[in-house]
Amino acid sequence: ELVLTQSPGTLSLSPGERVTLSCRASQSVSNNYLAWYQQKPGQAPRLLVYGASTRVIGIPDRFSGSGSGTDFTLTISRLEPEDFAVYYCQQYGSSPYTFGQGTKLEIK
């Protein structure tokens, strides 16, 4: 099973700051089939990026995904108050399709 490790577990930041979230895979993710989701308390996750770098229509362009192989990142160029949430990466290159354990962005 391909394991995804997200780091750090929690980040305390202020609105306006730039942040880069890391997702590292235990083996290469086939075809860079990696997605990122945002989840707010009491809500379902929301798809932000798929294919490592393709942003979903309607997602603000301050969100960008990059990476390949085993190392992937999600960058938020300038944090807005509504961006404070938990972020998950997910690989869908090989079964079972697994998620990382999440990174929580909290307001400093």
Add this chain to the structure above:
Amino acid sequence: QVQLQESGPGLVKPSETLSLTCTVSGYPISSGYYWGWIRQPPGKGLEWIGTIYHSGSTYYNPSLQSRATISVDTSKNQFSLKLSSVTAADTAVYYCVRRGAFYYVAYWGQGTLVTVSS
């Protein structure tokens, strides 16, 4: 706009079968895409359970394959999950979802909490 809504008992006894239904609106299941279930234990991460195509073709997470059954009723635009022999470890929020072009999730239901307890 595709919308998914889970329904089913919020409390299931250990060793019994968990049964949930997802009602889809805004898109006919028979038109395509894969539909499925993901769960999230309280305070924890996400786990794919499995998916189904309108033809009945299924995929299951190998860790749950022996206990999970997903079925589809295109006449009602619904699909369902049955998970047998549940334990406390199956306590989770269960989401019904529509897959994207591949195994990422494009649409989510709001989720329903199922607690396994006597």
